[in-house]
Amino acid sequence: MAYRTNAMLCMCTNCVSNGALRIKDSLEGAIRERGLENEIQVVPTGASGLCVRGPILIVQPEGIFYQSLKVEDMPHLVEEHFLKGRPVKSLMYTPPGEKAPIPTIRDIPFFKSQRLIALRNRGLIDPSRIDEYIANDGYKALVKVLTSMTPEQVIKEIKDSGLRGRGGAGFPTGRKWESAAAHHADVKFIICNADEGDPGAFMDRSIIEADPHSILEGMAIAGYAVGASRGIVYIRTEYPLAIERIAAAAQQARDYGLLGKNILDLGFDFDVTIFRGAGAFVCGESSSMRASIQGEPPEPSAKHTHATEKGLWEKPTVLNNVETLATVPVIINWGAKWFSSIGTETSKGTKVFSLAGNVVNAGLVEVPMGITLREIVYDIGGGIPGNKAFKAVQTGGPSGGCLPAQYLDLPVDYESLEKAGSMMGSGGMVIMDEDTCMVDVSRYFVDFLRDESCGKCTSCRDGLDTMFLMLSNACEGKGKEGDLELIEELSGAIQVASLCQLGQTAPNLVLTTLRYFRDEYQAHIADRRCPAGVCKALITFRIDPERCKACLLCNKRCPQGAISGEKKKPQTIEQEKCIKCGVCRDVCKFEAVTVQ
């Protein structure tokens, strides 16, 4: 059946939670009502990337980008665009501060500057149809390796491409495969690490939701290269849609004979099982994940031998991240030379980042390595909302660091980020504006890490607890002279005495904020002052009588009844009753509520 128009409706977790399923029903209903069901095809796809504008519909072949859709928009959209050929301007994307909408996806700056390798099929194919993946060169790389390459050649190709692990540490993928291939065993494992646990990170989830077959193909190629016939996708159970899609994809691949015994009658066996993790942060670490799959408490163990020699069930095991595996088929198809021409000297290819926090275009981006933070935050991310100033960007999740404005022109690659005290990590990027208190941010992430610490090592378990206590004290105005030095000393102990990477990197965020925002810490401790106006114990809300227009809006909205004053006279806040919730400041139209 041919259709003249494909309505590509984003069905990622974000859009579904914003009502994409109801929109799909309404859209299909409106199409039927107009008798267009044989002309217009509604195609559910994975995330388009500009998640903050969801639900999103891209109409092809024209490439019209519709955003922030509502159920009631659908009949109008179908009548105007699908029936009469007049794209609906009011539903298009208008950049902040601009008046004219940008109709087509290829002209929107957010999409224009990106380069898609791991996300090559996002928004283009229906992830539930294997045929559409095949149409875009899907499983071609698997056939290529099985029919015309030896495992050694595959490993060499990946080594030559310069591909490094996209999950955090950046270990060269080809060398990992080579090591596993060199160890002989009756069974070997390929594990796909989809246990994405960093707050604000959703790269892996989006790749699986948009293009599950790319991961399965990457795993099968890895299996052929190292001589493994068993694959496991370790995915957190909080990702129900991703689990559903990859399980369905694996079944389709099995039906076609692209997974299972004797793949495509070419004499290679490989199959995949899905293992659902219960969502502990520590399970993303290799030895903890192994313990979890083996039914043991998820705690890291000392790595006297590499997992590529003795990993899961003491068998040679390759653990690769989702994004790494999704990139593999493209390298096989297009060649190591092509791939290594993208990026920098030591960091090849592209990287997927999830942009979150105080940024206009929150969402998912894939960019060439070596791009500057400024390009990501301003050109693609659209800058900081409300014309606020940029303060810091946190890269690499809770194990990464916070980099201030002076690093905006830093090229994003493994080495540069590490040199600045942060890390690439799995690609979470949280952007913070001038109203962010760095002490409070540190406290938040240390609280997360303290909660997620498995408790095996004293340094991590008790060290992070103590650190949290000291940071809380600083936020509550109970900090003491010498606390900062103690935090630094404690950080050193946690780094050297913890067994796993998660413990060793846990103090990164505190250390970088101490390095770049020490004044702010000192203001909390020495002056009992929170310069950003965030820490409640250190701030007071006041109403500026000069600016107050006596509209009484704050008076009515205050949940404590702490604001009083006569009509037509400036209002005042009773400090004893005030809980510093900030409602008065948010509702005031005259900026009369000040924070000190």
Place this chain on the structure above:
Amino acid sequence: MARITAQDLDRIGEEAKSRIHLRQGIARGRILVHMGTCGIAAGARAVMMALIREVETRHLGDIALVTSSCAGLCSREPMITVELKDQPPVKYVNLTADKVKDIVEKHILGGEIAAEHALSVGSERVL
């Protein structure tokens, strides 16, 4: 779904490609069906359906079918504009399902303008 071989993979890919590559902007050309109120009243829907059938049966997956608004010559509707890559657009008027079949055969497949149905070559200058 039955087990497939490496050769089947190419066939499946080609079949699916004709369905999806318009989504990726890979088009040799496009046919605009003018679907203003005038066009629809004069039978543009039947013209569109005929074009969809032609694209399907003749495997013209690289030709985009696009609806467009009134072309300004309401008395000669239904109208289409054929835009092939690197060629000036051609407007056809007073169409029926049979006539568009003829146009697809001569113009899209044969590369010759179907002069008997054509109104003009070229479009208005915009701005």
